[in-house]
Amino acid sequence: MDIQEYISSGIIELYVLGMLSEQEAAEVRAYARQYREVQQAIEMYEQTLEQYASLHAVQPPAVLKEKIWQKLQSSSSRVSAGSGRRLLQHPIMPYLMAACVILLIGSVILNVMFYAQYQHVREETEKLQAQQAHLQQQVSQYALALQILQTPDYTPVLLKGVAQHPDFMATVYWNKNNGEVYLLPNLMPPPPTGKQYQLWAIIDGKPVSAGIYPTAPSDIPVQKMAVIKQPVQAFAITLEKEGGSPTPTLSAMYVMGKVNG
Secondary structure: OOHHHHHOOOHHHHHHOOOOOHHHHHHHHHHHHHOHHHHHHHHHHHHHHHHHHHHOOOOOOOOHHHHHHHHHHHHHHHHHHHHHHHHHHOOOHHHHHHHHHHHHHHHHHHHHHHHHHHHHHHHHHHHHHHHHHHHHHHHHHHHHHHHHHOOOOEEEEEEEEOOOOOOOEEEEEEEOOOOOEEEEEEEOOOOOOOEEEEEEEEEOOEEEEEEEOOOOOOOOOOEEOOOOOOOOOEEEEEEEEOOOOOOOOHHHEEEEEEOOO
């Protein structure tokens, strides 16, 4: 059994994401116990997902609950104070009438205050709902990308780190039929300021640019690259200036992998 071919087949990613059948998952666990490389691949992909989740994590404001509670307590105190004044002034009719006017004015003020509080809470709620919708969109887009990549038409190509960068790794998914290319930077550090990763397809021994990987955080880590319909011998990634380069900087090559078949 070719362990590296098994790892690069994409089954490790599907196992970590829980998208395998029980029988297939049991097979992966069995191989993980038998082959150290399989267990390491599982752990590396889990770490990749954890890092991505941490990078894109969205949390609601921690002070929101405390602010709402404090304002409600403040409003309750004012209502109790107004009621106390009314009871003290009740025995004397003139003062009672004056108290009614005061209470009427106070009621208007409280209504304004409660309305302002309501507006603030509604705005915060709308923000949280927008954040939740954005997260749901991220999940949907990520699931859609995985659904595309697990189809038989896509050939996974494992790009391993070169001698200068042995710990780096990426995976290219290439559809030979329509030329679509997707890139998953499994273990690639963030590029320095002013730099971007650029994917290259080696065709007839010559590098052809397959696009640059965006530096800004994206909704999904799997990015669609340029369409490559010609027969590809290998893929490689170099670190180039922001915006890309017409030719690869060979001294800045990070990973490379051959296309099987």
